Amino acid sequence: xxxxxxxxxxxxxxxxxxxxxxxxxxxxxxxxxxxxxxxxxxxxxxxxxxxxxxxxxxxxxxxxxxxxxxxxxxxxxxxxxxxxxxxxxxxxxxxxxxxxxxxxxxxxxxxxxxxxxxxxxxxxxxxxxxxxxxxxxxxxxxxxxxxxxxxxxxxxxxxxxxxxxxxxxx
Amino acid sequence: xxxxxxxxxxxxxxxxxxxxxxxxxxxxxxxxxxxxxxxxxxxxxxxxxxxxxxxxxxxxxxxxxxxxxxxxxxxxxxxxxxxxxxxxxxxxxxxxxxxxxxxxxxxxxxxxxxxxxxxxxxxxxxxxxxxxxxxxxxxxxxxxxxxxxxxxxxxxxxxxxxxxxxxxxxxxxxxxxxxxxxxxxxxxxxxxxxxxxxxxxxxxxxxxxxxxxxxxxxxxxxxxxxxxxxxxxxxxxxxxxxxxxxxxxxxxxxxxxxxxxxxxxxxxxxxxxxxxxxxxxxxxxxxxxxxxxxxxxxxxxxxxxxxxxxxxxxxxxxxxxxxxxxxxxxxxxxxxxxxxxxxxxxxxxxxxxxxxxxxxxxxxxxxxxxxxxxxxxxxxxxxxxxxxxxxxxxxxxxxxxxxxxxxxxxxxxxxxxxxxxxxxxxxxxxxxxxxxxxxxxxxxxxxxxxxxxxxxxxxxxxxxxxxxxxxxxxxxxxxxxxxxxxxxxxxxxxxxxxxxxxxxxxxxxxxxxxxxxxxxxxxxxxxxxxxxxxxxxxxxxxxxxxxxxxxxxxxxxxxxxxxxxxxxxxxxxxxxxxxxxxxxx
Ligand SMILES: Cc1cc2nc3c(=O)[nH]c(=O)nc-3n(C[C@H](O)[C@H](O)[C@H](O)COP(=O)(O)O)c2cc1C
Ligand code: SF4
Ligand code: SF4
Ligand code: FES
Ligand code: FES
Numbered sequence: 001x002x003x004x005x006x007x008x009x010x011x012x013x014x015x016x017x018x019x020x021x022x023x024x025x026x027x028x029x030x031x032x033x034x035x036x037x038x039x040x041x042x043x044x045x046x047x048x049x050x051x052x053x054x055x056x057x058x059x060x061x062x063x064x065x066x067x068x069x070x071x072x073x074x075x076x077x078x079x080x081x082x083x084x085x086x087x088x089x090x091x092x093x094x095x096x097x098x099x100x101x102x103x104x105x106x107x108x109x110x111x112x113x114x115x116x117x118x119x120x121x122x123x124x125x126x127x128x129x130x131x132x133x134x135x136x137x138x139x140x141x142x143x144x145x146x147x148x149x150x151x152x153x154x155x156x157x158x159x160x161x162x163x164x165x166x167x168x169x170x
Numbered sequence: 171x172x173x174x175x176x177x178x179x180x181x182x183x184x185x186x187x188x189x190x191x192x193x194x195x196x197x198x199x200x201x202x203x204x205x206x207x208x209x210x211x212x213x214x215x216x217x218x219x220x221x222x223x224x225x226x227x228x229x230x231x232x233x234x235x236x237x238x239x240x241x242x243x244x245x246x247x248x249x250x251x252x253x254x255x256x257x258x259x260x261x262x263x264x265x266x267x268x269x270x271x272x273x274x275x276x277x278x279x280x281x282x283x284x285x286x287x288x289x290x291x292x293x294x295x296x297x298x299x300x301x302x303x304x305x306x307x308x309x310x311x312x313x314x315x316x317x318x319x320x321x322x323x324x325x326x327x328x329x330x331x332x333x334x335x336x337x338x339x340x341x342x343x344x345x346x347x348x349x350x351x352x353x354x355x356x357x358x359x360x361x362x363x364x365x366x367x368x369x370x371x372x373x374x375x376x377x378x379x380x381x382x383x384x385x386x387x388x389x390x391x392x393x394x395x396x397x398x399x400x401x402x403x404x405x406x407x408x409x410x411x412x413x414x415x416x417x418x419x420x421x422x423x424x425x426x427x428x429x430x431x432x433x434x435x436x437x438x439x440x441x442x443x444x445x446x447x448x449x450x451x452x453x454x455x456x457x458x459x460x461x462x463x464x465x466x467x468x469x470x471x472x473x474x475x476x477x478x479x480x481x482x483x484x485x486x487x488x489x490x491x492x493x494x495x496x497x498x499x500x501x502x503x504x505x506x507x508x509x510x511x512x513x514x515x516x517x518x519x520x521x522x523x524x525x526x527x528x529x530x531x532x533x534x535x536x537x538x539x540x541x542x543x544x545x546x547x548x549x550x551x552x553x554x555x556x557x558x559x560x561x562x563x564x565x566x567x568x569x570x571x572x573x574x575x576x577x578x579x580x581x582x583x584x585x586x587x588x589x590x591x592x593x594x595x596x597x598x599x600x601x602x603x604x605x606x607x608x609x610x611x612x613x614x615x616x617x618x619x620x621x622x623x624x625x626x627x628x629x630x631x632x633x634x635x636x637x638x639x640x641x642x643x644x645x646x647x648x649x650x651x652x653x654x655x656x657x658x659x660x661x662x663x664x665x666x667x668x669x670x671x672x673x674x675x676x677x678x679x680x681x682x683x684x685x686x687x688x689x690x691x692x693x694x695x696x697x698x699x700x701x702x703x704x705x706x707x708x709x710x711x712x713x714x715x716x717x718x719x720x721x722x723x724x725x726x727x728x729x730x731x732x733x734x735x736x737x738x739x740x741x742x743x744x745x746x747x748x749x750x751x752x753x754x755x
Contacts, residue, residue, distance in 0.1 A: 026455035027438055031397065065457040065614075066438035068397050085360025085554065085590045086516035088604050093696075097745045101716070121398065122359035123588075125180035125366070127516035128216035128523060132184065139184035145745045 026054065026062060030069060039070040075110040075117035077155055079103075080134040084123030090130040096120075098145040099133075102152045115159045172205040172250055177221040177283060179212030179366055180401070181523070185219035186238065193242040194222075204250050211370020213283030215270065216523035218261050224249055235261035270521060273540045275502060275528045277510050278486045282370035282524070287405050290412035293373040299418055301489035302380045306424045309492075314385040315341065318488065320496030322508030327353055327444075327481030328559065328586045329661075330574050336478060339468040341386040343476035350383045350391035351453070351472065351479040354402070355437050357444035358557030359608055361588030363512045364482035366524050368395070368402035371486070372409040376432060378485030380418065381492060383430045386478050390431055394449050397436040406434055441558070441612035445660050446471075446479045448614070459614045460660035481586065483512055503529030507573045511584070517554075517591040518545050533568040537591060548593040552676070556585025558605045558612075559665035561672030562598060581672040583665070597694035598677040599684055603631040605669035609662060620663030623654040627670060634681060635695040637688035644681060647674060696741045699754040703730050703743075707751035713743035 029052070033044045040063055049056040063069045079099060083092050096118075100106055103116050110117040126132055129141025133148070140151055174194055178187045194207050205224075213221050218235030222245070225231035232255055234245065241259065248254050276282075285292040293299070305314050319334030340348060352375060356364040368375060379391050395403050410432055413419045421429045435453050442448050443458035450472050452458035471477025487509060491499045500508045507529040513536065515522050520542035527536060533553055537543065544550050552562045561582035563570075570576045577584050592601070610624040627650050633639045651667030658664045674681060683689050690698040703713070709727040721737040724730030729751075732743070744752040 027452065028436070031436060031438070062455070062457055066440050068437075068439035083359070084516075085358075085557065085588065085604070086522075089517055089590065089592060089596050089601070094741075094745055097741065101742065101745055122357075123362055124184075124398075125362035126184040126216065127360070127362065127514065128181055128219065129184055130516065141184060144750075146748045146750065149748060 026052065026059070027066075030059075030063060034069060037073075039073045041071075072110070073114075075114050076159070077115060077135055078117045078119060080119045080121045080124070081107075082122070082124050082130070082132045082134075083120045084127065084130075086123065086127035087130040087132055092131045094145050095131050095133060095143055095148060098148050099152065102149055103156075113159075113163075116155070171203075171227050173208060173223075173225040173227070174205050174250070175208045175210050175223040175225070177211070177213045177219060177223075178209045179216070179283070179369060180362065181212065181216035182219045182221065183401075187220045189239045190220045190222065190237050190242060193239040194246075197242060197246045201246065201251065204246070208286050209288075210284060211282050211287050212366040212524050214274075214279065214524045215261065215521065217521050221261065224255075233261050234259045270525075270540060270542070273531065273535065274526050275510050276526050277490045277499070277502075278367060278374075278483055278512050279370075279524065279526045280490065281374065282366060285371065287370050287372055288408055290373055290409065290416060293371070294416075297493065298373055298489070299377055299413075299416075301492035302377050302384075302418065303424050305381045305492050306384050306426050306428055311341065311385045311387065314381060314492065317492060317496040318385070321487075321491045321499035322496070322503070323484065323487055323491065323499065324507065324574065325481055326483035326487075326511070326586060328556065328583065330584060333480060333484055336468060336480070337382065337385050339466070340388075340476050340478040343469050345476050346387075347390075347475045348386055348388035349472045349475055349477040350379050350386070350388045351446075351449070351467075351477055352379055352391070352393040352482060352485055353444065353446070353449060353479055354393055354395040354399075354482050355444040355449060356396060356399075356482075356586070357441040358586055358588045360516055360554070360557055360590050361514045361586060363514045363524065363587040365399050365402055366514075367482055367486050367512070368399065369405050372402070372405040373413065374486045374489060375482055376406075376409055376413055376419070378480075378488035379432060380423065380430055381488050382478060382480065382485065384428055386476075388478065389429045390433075392433050392435050392453055392472070394435045394437055394443075394453060397438055403434060403436065410434075440614070441608070442614045442660070442662050445662060448660070449479070450477065457614075459616050460662075462659060483587070504571060504573045506575045507584075511572055511587060513587045513589040515541050515589055515591070518548065518593040518596070519543070519591040520545055527572065529573055530571050532571050533563065536572070536589070537568065541591075544591065544593050548595065550591070551594055551596060552592045552598065554582075554590040554592065554601065554669075555588070556583035556665075556668070557588050558609045559583060559661060559668060560585045560588075561668045562592070562601060562676065563672070564676040567676075581668065581675060583668070595692055595694070597635075597690050597692035598673040598680050599631065599635055599690075600692075600694045602670045602673045603628065603635055606631060606666070609666040613662060613666075617658045617660075617663055619654045619657035620659075620666065623650050623657075624663075624666050626650055627654075627667070631670070634684050635690070636697045637684065637695075639681075639685040641682075641685060643685070644674065644678075693754055696754070697739045699739060699741075700734065701732055701737060701739065701741070701743060701752055701754050703732060703751050704753055705729060705751075706749045707747075708749055710748070712746050712748070713752060716742045716746045718742065 045059050105111050105118045107120045131143050132141045176191050220237045222237045223233045315337050323333045324330040440458050443452045445460045448458040448460040467477040510526050512526045550565045552564050554562050563580045606628045610628050613620045615621045630643045707729040714722040719736045721733045
């Protein structure tokens, strides 16, 4: 059983630490924390520090070094724009501009209602479809600003409907 | 019985491969005995995804391209049940796609797009694990190393260091605890070779690592794989579990005295962690900062022990070399560069995807013979090789061979295999700026010149692309490049200027046009463009509302116009127009 803390923290896989028992397990531990909560909170850092004995400041240093770790939660729909070389030469900038314009968010930002987050990623391995974006797990390729706008609007509709259902249900 | 095989490489999945797979699965319910359904990795022809291969069970097969779930019904009715191929959807067979496979030599990709990567049995059926068995049971470690030396194999991760020599150093390093590391961090932002190999034939990489472990005397190994590659990681885990079950990993491998275990470490998204000493720091749980070499990892690597680190593709070559002999491998290629190289073809080329060619073919042969030339037959301008550490080679020089020395002479590098093709619509100053933006953001910050110098260079490039550059800026770029190159600790900083230096060398007049005429000849740098509205305009007024300077005028439902004196070239009208009526020039 993984150790419990006092607050309503769901325990992530601290067992990783016990397996390896060596400093090398810090990154897997952080990855496990992020998998569980979607981001690394201050609480998670303090908790990991408590379990491992590594000072919080050092853990924070590791967290900020790696692009994978986030210190803020992400929106419901995470839009990743590929900024790999092939997508760049095929117009990734126009794609990002369109998203900025349509959803009013920039890279590493989340829209006000927490509906959308925008991230930039390197090549996602389907350069033949460039320019490419990924929304949650769905890939959209061979985009033009006009095509993208349609896609984004359909997501906006979805968000609206979901919000509606939520209020209806009280 | 017929077999239906679906390409579920990254590109196949992105193009909707899983939906096609499910559509075939549904059909299987109605016709359970009509065919066997299988999946495979990247076939190489990513430009025709979703790819579906139908084998007739008598050794013949044909492949369909651009398959959608809607097309599945007809394939079932006419082909699987009816026995007639649907000619207009075919991509292979007869005279279609001439040249794509003929010029290739598949050693690393020998199983990619052929076997089901989730099945070790299919790997074994293709001759898998025979090389490891031979090495462990019939060869001395030194003999294994000699074979790799004879093959002339050089590291495929970018540096090109002779693999056999590296193994020898690690074997000879004193100490009884040694490690093997596979570098699967694939940092080049325009490349997907290693990913496709890991997803399409993970066992080949494991087998190469086992052979390396035996040769140098290591019993423990790590694969450092990008966390952004979840499918590759899943495939590796599966392949490791199956290998262990078969006695290819664990204690007493193949019944010998040799023990070997492989663990996976997920990288956390820092380009510099592809550099070997930074990678090792990252496995140890630290910030991934490079350190000064020597000592090289071969003497003091992971946890201070001798460590052999190679790239994914390097390891994937090894089983073939052991089975067929180093000399057979060395038959391919040039004096300096032996064997084959995998390239991820991207950009403005007709057939984008994964190709493996013998060293010694020319760049032109890859682009025109294998990949069918430039999209829309536009003018071929340059190729970018080596990603952020590499450079742009102009079209006029693309008759050089794929060979470490010849490519280095141009100022680019072989790199890990990203090959991005550029045409007349690509701006070379913008490309340089793109790579510098990348390296500047990824510098770990340890060396002042890498951290600050790349920032200064980027600022200059931003000025030039905004039409505010001066001719002195070009000299400053040269000077900064020299300083960064000389004063940086690791390859990231040392090679960061390459994209700028090569474009300055071969496309200087394009820089000058940006500076002197304030024009971007390729129409890419947005502030240097002129925006106009053409007759496709429906008068929807969307651009008029979006324009921050009220530069757009025109009545509702009539063609709009732009007042060039007011326009600040923000490009907003271009992105908001739903009718492609705004054009930039
Ligand atoms: C900034 C930087 C990034 C690198 N990224 C990678 C990478 O993503 N994959 C890789 O195999 N090698 C990469 N390398 C090269 C490695 O340091 C090392 O040379 C290589 O893994 C050795 O394997 P090889 O001899 O089989 O090529 C990188 C080097 C530098 C300086
Ligand atoms: S050259 Fe750059 S990336 Fe490499 S160690 Fe120095 S600062 Fe870090
Ligand atoms: S480019 Fe910007 S400023 Fe110029 S007309 Fe279009 S929206 Fe207006
Ligand atoms: S560069 Fe975007 S998918 Fe490869
Ligand atoms: S991913 Fe399907 S052919 Fe390359």
